[in-house]
Amino acid sequence: MSQTKFCRESVIMDRHEMTRALTRIAHEILERNKGCHDVGLVGIRTGGVYLAQRLKHLVSQIERTDVVLGELDITLYRDDLALRKNQPVLKKTDIPFDISGLKIILVDDVLFTGRTIRAAMDGLIDLGRPAEIQLAVLVDRGHRQLPIRANYVGKNIPTAKDENIRVFLDELGEEDRVSKLIDAERTA
Amino acid sequence: MSFKRKDLLGLASLSQEEVTLILEAAEPFKEVSGREIKKVPALRGKTVINLFFEPSTRTRTSFELAAKRLSADVVNFSPSSSSVMKGETLLDTARNIEFMQADILVLRHSSAGAAEILARNSRLSVINAGDGWHEHPTQALSDLLTIQEKKGQVRDLHVAIVGDVAHSRVARSNIHALTKMGANVRVVGPPTMIPLSLHRLGVTVYHDFDEAISGVDVVIMLRLQLERQGRSLFPSIREYARLYGLTAERMQRAAKDVLVMHPGPVNRGVEIAHDVVDGSAAVILEQVANGVAVRMGLMYLLSQRN
Numbered sequence: 001m002s003q004t005k006f007c008r009e010s011v012i013m014d015r016h017e018m019t020r021a022l023t024r025i026a027h028e029i030l031e032r033n034k035g036c037h038d039v040g041l042v043g044i045r046t047g048g049v050y051l052a053q054r055l056k057h058l059v060s061q062i063e064r065t066d067v068v069l070g071e072l073d074i075t076l077y078r079d080d081l082a083l084r085k086n087q088p089v090l091k092k093t094d095i096p097f098d099i100s101g102l103k104i105i106l107v108d109d110v111l112f113t114g115r116t117i118r119a120a121m122d123g124l125i126d127l128g129r130p131a132e133i134q135l136a137v138l139v140d141r142g143h144r145q146l147p148i149r150a151n152y153v154g155k156n157i158p159t160a161k162d163e164n165i166r167v168f169l170d171e172l173g174e175e176d177r178v179s180k181l182i183d184a185e186r187t188a
Numbered sequence: 189m190s191f192k193r194k195d196l197l198g199l200a201s202l203s204q205e206e207v208t209l210i211l212e213a214a215e216p217f218k219e220v221s222g223r224e225i226k227k228v229p230a231l232r233g234k235t236v237i238n239l240f241f242e243p244s245t246r247t248r249t250s251f252e253l254a255a256k257r258l259s260a261d262v263v264n265f266s267p268s269s270s271s272v273m274k275g276e277t278l279l280d281t282a283r284n285i286e287f288m289q290a291d292i293l294v295l296r297h298s299s300a301g302a303a304e305i306l307a308r309n310s311r312l313s314v315i316n317a318g319d320g321w322h323e324h325p326t327q328a329l330s331d332l333l334t335i336q337e338k339k340g341q342v343r344d345l346h347v348a349i350v351g352d353v354a355h356s357r358v359a360r361s362n363i364h365a366l367t368k369m370g371a372n373v374r375v376v377g378p379p380t381m382i383p384l385s386l387h388r389l390g391v392t393v394y395h396d397f398d399e400a401i402s403g404v405d406v407v408i409m410l411r412l413q414l415e416r417q418g419r420s421l422f423p424s425i426r427e428y429a430r431l432y433g434l435t436a437e438r439m440q441r442a443a444k445d446v447l448v449m450h451p452g453p454v455n456r457g458v459e460i461a462h463d464v465v466d467g468s469a470a471v472i473l474e475q476v477a478n479g480v481a482v483r484m485g486l487m488y489l490l491s492q493r494n
Contacts, residue, residue: 073216076228076258076488090488092216126225 012157012165013178018138021154022051025136026058028152033103036063038131040102042070044120045091047109050171051138055107070095072106077119093123100128105152109167111137114148139178141165191489195307195314198323199364207368211333213485214478220257221480231258231491235290238264239281240317241297246452246476247317247327251294254483260292282306292487295319313490315483321355326486327451328361330479332369334471335406337478338447343370346443348400349391350432351410351459352381352421358451359410363389376400377432380421397432402441408449409434412459425458435461439469447471 013021033039036059043052049071056069073091106120121133136152141159155178159165164181168174191209199207220228236255240248248264255262265281278297285293293312295303300320307314318324335342347366353359353375366373373391375382382393394400401407412428422428439446448460448470456462464470 076216076220076230090213090216090485092219094219122229126227127223 008182009179010182011177011179013139013155015176018154018176018178021138022054023058025152025154026055026062029055029105029134029136030059030063032134032151036065036067038101038103040068040070040097040099040104040130042072042095042099042104042106042120042124044106044108044116045071045073046172047167047169048072048107050169051109051136052107053171055105055136068097068102070097070099072120072123074116074119074123077123079115079119093127095127098128099124099130101131103132103134104130105134105136107136109138109169110165111135111140111148111150111153112143112165114144114146117148118146138167139165190492192493194490194493195303195316196325196486196490197304197307197314197316199325199328199361199368200323202325202364202368204368207329207332207365210329210482210486210489211336213489214329214333214481215485217254217257217481217484217488218478220484221477226257227259228257229259230488231255231260234258234260234292234491235288236260236262236292236294236487237285237290238262238294238317239285239296240265241267241295241302242318244296244317246479247296247324250476250479251315251317251326251483254480254487255292257480258484258487260487263290278302279305279309282310282312286310286312292490313493315486315490318357320357321360322357323361323364324357324451325361325365326479326483327358328365329482329486330475331362331408331449331451332365333478333482334449334475335447337474338471339405342366345371345405346374346403347371347406347408348374348376348394348404349408349410350376350397350400350434352413353377353386353410354381354383355413356410359408362408363391367391371406374400374404378422378428398438398441401438404442404446406447406449407434407439407442408451409460411451411453412455414455414458429458433457433459433461434464436463436467439464445469449475452476 041052041056043049056067059067071094073093075090134151137150138154140150140153140156143161166179168177170176238248238251252262294315294317296317297319300322302319303314303316349359367390374394375391376394376397386393446469450472454465
């Protein structure tokens with residue numbers, strides 16, 4: 001992705017808006033699940049992992065309790081594995097707790113076609129039988145290709161299908177923001 | 189960087205980056221084998237054929253488990269029950285398999301180069317599971333992964349490979365793999381078991397085990413192929429065991445945290461003493477566990493090319 005050049009970037013959410021959205025989601029998670037004693041957060045690699053870490057931190061600040069946290073790599077569950085030009089980089093799934101019986105909240109940065117979430121649900125169910133799977137995303141940009149809906153949304157952003165929405169995170173060496181990248185000129 | 193090759197025939201021709209890539213691909217699959225449901229859908233709909241012209245239990249089982257845990261369909265061919273007995277050539281067998289729309293062919297054969305001939309003449313991805321005395325790349329990759337996990341890295345380690353190097357494809361693949369990754373390799377055995385030009389592969393040759401083992405970080409013991417004893421490579425098994433067997437006493441000369449490896453099957457009391465096989469330095473079973481992960485990673489990479 002780093003080879004991709006863009007002419008113009010329009011910022012849709014800045015650092016403060018992101019923090020407020022995540023804080024609200026943390027409250028919503030606690031409200032909906034009446035606390036977090038039977039909740040587990042699972043971030044989808046890569047962006048979702050950092051957002052899940054932030055949610056864990058926020059939840060523990062609000063309720064003064066700890067939530068279990070895992071990381072899920074969905075590469076092996078993708079439905080477009082054979083279609084992709086480049087081999088996706090395989091990473092490790094690391095969920096250090098038994099998900100069976102827990103309410104698992106999948107965390108991702110952008111909800112788009114829904115295919116990533118489909119793959120993530122398959123991946124999760126191979127690891128056990130959660131009582132419930134919920135979905136938290138920072139951005140919902142529409143254009144679903146599967147019947148999937150998020151339970152917690154930071155911000156709904158109407159987009160055209162070919163537009164490019166990127167979530168930049170401090171943890172990945174960028175300044176926190178969500179941007180629409182316009183007039184994409186791909187050099188890759 | 190991505191893996192561009194159609195086949196894995198040996199480690200001699202692989203770059204250091206390619207070896208690293210396979211080892212990295214293997215890592216996530218260790219977690220899969222530890223799950224309750226040991227299966228991911230990465231190779232769903234692909235067909236893997238195990239074509240083994242030599243007896244093998246662990247390698248064939250390891251390939252079969254690896255393919256099944258990736259959700260591929262696996263068919264095992266063995267020559268005794270196939271048309272090979274009726275005189276079909278190796279190439280014809282492979283062509284038939286190719287036209288049954290298989291994707292990956294795992295071949296073990298007694299002739300060096302058999303895998304390469306098939307790879308050149310078919311669209312199948314061919315994995316060499318041992319060809320004559322030539323190479324056995326997935327075994328060496330499992331060994332590398334094991335060393336890397338236990339020691340943190342392979343570079344600058346001192347590794348001794350002990351036994352019948354001349355007739356060992358495991359030794360040859362390991363020499364290529366280890367020297368490529370920057371290890372210092374010593375090869376130990378009686379002169380009848382060490383090819384004359386072996387030093388050309390960048391290894392140091394020893395005939396005295398006590399001298400060779402001093403200070404090494406890893407000892408890879410080769411299986412003494414007792415079925416070859418008729419070729420008078422050594423006077424007696426007892427003498428071989430005394431001169432080239434790994435005993436607890438001999439291990440004292442190695443580094444304190446030495447790893448003991450063996451590709452199996454082990455001749456207990458011959459090339460390696462009972463208490464060493466069962467001791468804490470032995471990582472023989474880790475090699476087996478890593479073998480499945482390496483084969484999964486490799487099949488994943490081969491199925492992703494195009």
